[in-house]
Amino acid sequence: MCFYDQYQMACGDHRWGHFRQHCSKEYRTGETCGMKLVMNTIPKSEKCKLCVKIDTKRGRVYKEEDRIDRWYKEEQRGIGRSASIAASQDTIVTLLNEISDLEYQRSQYQATLR
Numbered sequence: 001m002c003f004y005d006q007y008q009m010a011c012g013d014h015r016w017g018h019f020r021q022h023c024s025k026e027y028r029t030g031e032t033c034g035m036k037l038v039m040n041t042i043p044k045s046e047k048c049k050l051c052v053k054i055d056t057k058r059g060r061v062y063k064e065e066d067r068i069d070r071w072y073k074e075e076q077r078g079i080g081r082s083a084s085i086a087a088s089q090d091t092i093v094t095l096l097n098e099i100s101d102l103e104y105q106r107s108q109y110q111a112t113l114r
């Protein structure tokens with residue numbers, strides 16, 4: 001078991017920081033073993049990279065939904081927007097798939113910290 005800093009991110013996730021100290025078992029070999037122990041927990045004001053990516057994609061979904069709302073209103077006034085709406089709906093499906101992949105990665109990462 002070796003000691004590392006751990007970052008407590010603004011999103012509530014943890015990330016491993018710098019390596020700090022070997023445990024007695026691995027001290028002689030100079031290698032780090034697979035087990036990580038927390039030396040210090042350092043609060044960080046930013047979110048982890050995964051959550052930043054998820055936020056960005058969620059923001060894009062909201063923007064697409066806004067556009068679709070606007071296009072529906074234009075359609076009601078007789079302006080043909082069905083192709084734009086369909087394309088935007090495809091974009092949303094892609095984004096939602098990407099978000100669920102990222103959420104999965106996030107849950108996998110958290111599982112390694114327990």
Ligand SMILES: [Zn+2]
Nearest residue numbers: 011013048051
């Ligand atoms: Zn996070």
